[in-house]
Amino acid sequence: MTKSPSKHVEKLEIEFNNLFLSTQMIIKEALKKLGYGKEVFELLKEPIRMITVRIPIRMDSGGIRVFTGYRSQHNDAVGPTKGGVRFHPEVNEEEVKALSIWMSLKCGITDLPYGGGKGGIVCDPRNMSLAELERLSRGYVRAISQVVGPTKDIPAPDVYTNSQIMAWMMDEYSRLREFDSPGFITGKPIVLGGSQGRETATARGVTICIEQALKKKGMSLKGAKIIVQGFGNAGSFLSKFMHEAGAKVIGISDAYGALYDPEGLDINYLLDRRDSFGTVTNLFDNVITNQQLLEKECDILVPAAISNQITLENVHRIQASIIVEAANGPTTLEATKILDEKGVLLVPDILASAGGVTVSYFEWVQNNQGYYWSEEEVEEKLRKVMVNSFENIYQTAQTHKVDMRLSAYMIGIKKSAEASQFRGWI
Numbered sequence: 001m002t003k004s005p006s007k008h009v010e011k012l013e014i015e016f017n018n019l020f021l022s023t024q025m026i027i028k029e030a031l032k033k034l035g036y037g038k039e040v041f042e043l044l045k046e047p048i049r050m051i052t053v054r055i056p057i058r059m060d061s062g063g064i065r066v067f068t069g070y071r072s073q074h075n076d077a078v079g080p081t082k083g084g085v086r087f088h089p090e091v092n093e094e095e096v097k098a099l100s101i102w103m104s105l106k107c108g109i110t111d112l113p114y115g116g117g118k119g120g121i122v123c124d125p126r127n128m129s130l131a132e133l134e135r136l137s138r139g140y141v142r143a144i145s146q147v148v149g150p151t152k153d154i155p156a157p158d159v160y161t162n163s164q165i166m167a168w169m170m171d172e173y174s175r176l177r178e179f180d181s182p183g184f185i186t187g188k189p190i191v192l193g194g195s196q197g198r199e200t201a202t203a204r205g206v207t208i209c210i211e212q213a214l215k216k217k218g219m220s221l222k223g224a225k226i227i228v229q230g231f232g233n234a235g236s237f238l239s240k241f242m243h244e245a246g247a248k249v250i251g252i253s254d255a256y257g258a259l260y261d262p263e264g265l266d267i268n269y270l271l272d273r274r275d276s277f278g279t280v281t282n283l284f285d286n287v288i289t290n291q292q293l294l295e296k297e298c299d300i301l302v303p304a305a306i307s308n309q310i311t312l313e314n315v316h317r318i319q320a321s322i323i324v325e326a327a328n329g330p331t332t333l334e335a336t337k338i339l340d341e342k343g344v345l346l347v348p349d350i351l352a353s354a355g356g357v358t359v360s361y362f363e364w365v366q367n368n369q370g371y372y373w374s375e376e377e378v379e380e381k382l383r384k385v386m387v388n389s390f391e392n393i394y395q396t397a398q399t400h401k402v403d404m405r406l407s408a409y410m411i412g413i414k415k416s417a418e419a420s421q422f423r424g425w426i
């Protein structure tokens with residue numbers, strides 16, 4: 001399971017400076033740098049399809065509640081659209097639209113044969129039973145079934161949805177179509193066609209980005225000092241991989257505070273505490289704040305928690321020479337520019353966290369061919385994709401004299417633009 005839907009629901013992390021408008025702004029700049037005309041931006045600034053559905057569900061109490069759901073498909077010129085479904089009380093149309101554009105960018109960067117999609121249901125999984133969540137998951141699939149499918153639009157887990165929810169959704173779709181359709185959705189349990197390596201894919205992808213960034217800086221991973229903000233799925237696996245590779249993880253944090261030791265933390269012990277108690281920093285006395293941690297001296301800083309962590313307010317005090325964004329939107333656009341001027345190598349979120357969608361693609365390929373790969377094979381294939389994507393973005397940044405974020409947007413949007421032109425849409 002990726003996450004338990006009944007876990008404490010934290011505030012949605014993506015609220016930074018109006019996500020939709022800032023995404024459109026960088027896409028406009030990226031298309032301009034690539035020499036595309038206005039009509040290409042006109043097509044790509046909004047999803048080609050956005051549906052809103054109303055889902056009536058019988059609650060355990062016997063009454064009916066009607067939920068609102070969304071599915072956004074940004075652009076399907078390259079191939080079917082792909083992206084997660086989130087369950088959260090703050091899900092809204094603008095956010096789902098922006099995140100579907102992000103998925104196009106991620107698929108473009110990693111050269112996957114997809115456009116971007118995203119979905120969500122406005123609900124509070126904290127206050128729902130498993131039976132209600134199952135009925136809601138199945139109801140959502142029935143409501144959007146005309147526009148999704150293995151060759152149309154392929155959902156996946158996202159905030160507060162997990163492999164069990166993917167399993168219910170796949171079963172509902174298969175019943176509707178009257179044949180087994182594992183390729184309809186990714187992030188499934190292994191026994192239903194899930195892929196090896198899916199759970200650790202994001203952290204593996206971040207690890208590969210760190211290795212590549214260190215090479216560019218002429219530094220070695222052995223002994224490198226790393227700070228990781230966030231000790232959830234992405235941050236905790238990453239800390240483990242870094243520790244195993246001989247790096248020194250000197251700081252970690254969660255929602256309750258941060259632990260810091262310049263000599264290196266005992267990551268295996270902290271993982272064990274986290275697994276036993278759910279959180280980790282509140283078990284210790286000598287905690288510092290998340291903000292203090294970000295400003296400590298280190299070689300690599302990995303924000304892997306929430307958005308808006310490196311801003312104009314603290315950017316001048318950041319001491320890392322490499323920042324790898326595992327979280328969505330941890331650095332504001334203004335802070336990105338300052339870091340770039342300071343010579344900090346910043347690996348942007350749409351590249352650094354693309355390991356998840358890449359292994360989702362591998363899951364879909366394995367479902368389509370009916371032949372399954374070992375974890376080693378998956379990881380080797382992921383490494384190739386991440387190394388190529390990193391190199392491509394790094395070289396484009398050098399050639400066009402732009403930061404890695406703009407370069408990533410340029411590469412990410414180019415495939416959708418090119419494919420739309422070849423199809424004669426623009």
Ligand code: NAD
Nearest residue numbers: 202230231232233234235254255304305326327328353356
């Ligand atoms: P998670 O819910 O498993 O963990 C989040 C962690 O951040 C927890 O340790 C939590 O305590 C901590 N946190 C919450 N609020 C905080 C705060 N104010 N300050 C510091 N820490 C805080 O989430 P995750 O799956 O690890 O995702 C983390 C980030 O990475 C998110 O931005 C997510 O969108 C992004 N991401 C994750 C994946 C994935 O596959 N897990 C893929 C792409 C992007």
